[in-house]
Amino acid sequence: MGDPFDFDAKPDSYAVMGNPIAHSKSPQIHAAFARQTGQRIEYSAIQVDPGGFEQAVGNFFANGGMGLNVTVPFKQEAWKLVHEHGPEAERAGAVNTILCDSAGHFVGRNTDGIGLVRDILQNHRGKIEGQRILLVGAGGAARGVLQPLLAERPQRLVIANRSPDRAVVLAHDFADIHADSPLHGGGFPDLSGETFDLIINASAASLHGEVPPLPDDILVEGGWCYDMMYGNEPTPFVRWGTAHGAGISLDGLGMLVEQAAESFYLWRGVRPDTAPVIAEIRASLSKD
Numbered sequence: 001m002g003d004p005f006d007f008d009a010k011p012d013s014y015a016v017m018g019n020p021i022a023h024s025k026s027p028q029i030h031a032a033f034a035r036q037t038g039q040r041i042e043y044s045a046i047q048v049d050p051g052g053f054e055q056a057v058g059n060f061f062a063n064g065g066m067g068l069n070v071t072v073p074f075k076q077e078a079w080k081l082v083h084e085h086g087p088e089a090e091r092a093g094a095v096n097t098i099l100c101d102s103a104g105h106f107v108g109r110n111t112d113g114i115g116l117v118r119d120i121l122q123n124h125r126g127k128i129e130g131q132r133i134l135l136v137g138a139g140g141a142a143r144g145v146l147q148p149l150l151a152e153r154p155q156r157l158v159i160a161n162r163s164p165d166r167a168v169v170l171a172h173d174f175a176d177i178h179a180d181s182p183l184h185g186g187g188f189p190d191l192s193g194e195t196f197d198l199i200i201n202a203s204a205a206s207l208h209g210e211v212p213p214l215p216d217d218i219l220v221e222g223g224w225c226y227d228m229m230y231g232n233e234p235t236p237f238v239r240w241g242t243a244h245g246a247g248i249s250l251d252g253l254g255m256l257v258e259q260a261a262e263s264f265y266l267w268r269g270v271r272p273d274t275a276p277v278i279a280e281i282r283a284s285l286s287k288d
């Protein structure tokens with residue numbers, strides 16, 4: 001990596017690729033990490049047109065790029081493109097972090113679930129082990145966090161989705177991870193009479209100003225709600241949690257910063273302190 005304080009050298013180049021990408025907070029987050037840890041990097045946001053992802057990745061690394069983040073809609077395509085998968089990426093079927101090894105091979109990792117778990121456990125002193133967890137949604141966002149969630153050994157985990165079949169398939173795909181953490185998938189009507197300690201919204205409902213059709217009595221008193229989306233105002237699901245007696249109702253900004261920190265660590269071998277960066281991004285959101 002060279003001396004981070006050798007100012008004659010060109011900064012190491014990193015980027016995030018997606019579409020759309022203009023709204024991305026990743027450049028601001030990684031710039032903050034670099035300042036804090038004395039790492040000399042430049043990090044940009046690159047919009048990639050559909051069909052152009054493989055070429056864009058090849059061009060980036062051919063021009064001296066050191067590492068990439070990947071966001072919507074290219075995480076599945078990134079999974080197919082890389083030569084080697086980390087264990088969490090192998091299961092997720094999606095890659096959000098690409099490293100290039102000394103032989104020029106692309107290594108794909110997925111830091112989303114690590115970011116979610118770290119935000120809940122470390123930043124908010126929450127609990128996953130022994131808890132009854134409901135994961136709402138059965139798309140790529142849900143798939144990306146399932147293995148790290150199950151690794152914490154919840155009492156049980158239920159996946160609920162508008163299309164029940166997708167939830168059933170997803171549960172089947174991950175059913176072997178921990179036999180002592182039963183995993184079930186189904187539709188929202190199947191939730192009648194159930195209660196959960198932690199409800200995680202991995203659906204895109206908040207992006208559309210909507211809330212998943214959950215029973216009013218599904219959250220235990222003082223239970224937790226976590227929306228993987230975030231915004232400059234509390235999301236609809238965060239508001240739903242507060243209105244339904246949640247002890248804590250969180251958005252996904254902490255997850256965003258934590259997954260970025262894990263990417264930064266994989267690239268640079270240095271783990272940044274996330275708390276001041278979360279505060280900085282939260283403050284910038286309030287000005288947007």
